[in-house]
Amino acid sequence: MPPADSLLILSAATLTGLAMLGGLAAWGWSGWLRLKLRELEARPTGGELPAIGQRIDLADLKERIRKLEAIAAGVDL
Structure with a gap:
């Protein structure tokens, strides 16, 4: 020790x-x-994006949500 x-x-x-x-x-x-x-x-803040950019972003988010809902329902895309 x-x-x-x-x-x-x-x-x-x-x-x-x-x-x-x-x-x-x-x-x-x-x-x-x-x-x-x-x-x-x-x-940059969200208000600085042009209106068309915001619409494209919104459409992209909706498409992602649609795909996630299809995956959750077990539907192959």
């Missing part, structure tokens, strides 16, 4: 390493959140 001093040193080193990993993970998470916030701010 190792002496108490080496066990204390090993425990302290392990806790220090875990604290460093936790700090690095928190720093990375914060950076990722800042990146996503910038992406959201740069995204």
Whole structure:
């Protein structure tokens, strides 16, 4: 069995390493959140699309819903 001093040193080193990993993970998470916030701010709002673009998007969504309903009903497309 190792002496108490080496066990204390090993425990302290392990806790220090875990604290460093936790700090690095928190720093990375914060950076990722800042990146996503910038992406959201740069995204155009729905009101900026022309009317024809909105109609095409609506038609596309309706088509997707129709396909999903057919899949749920067990119909092959």
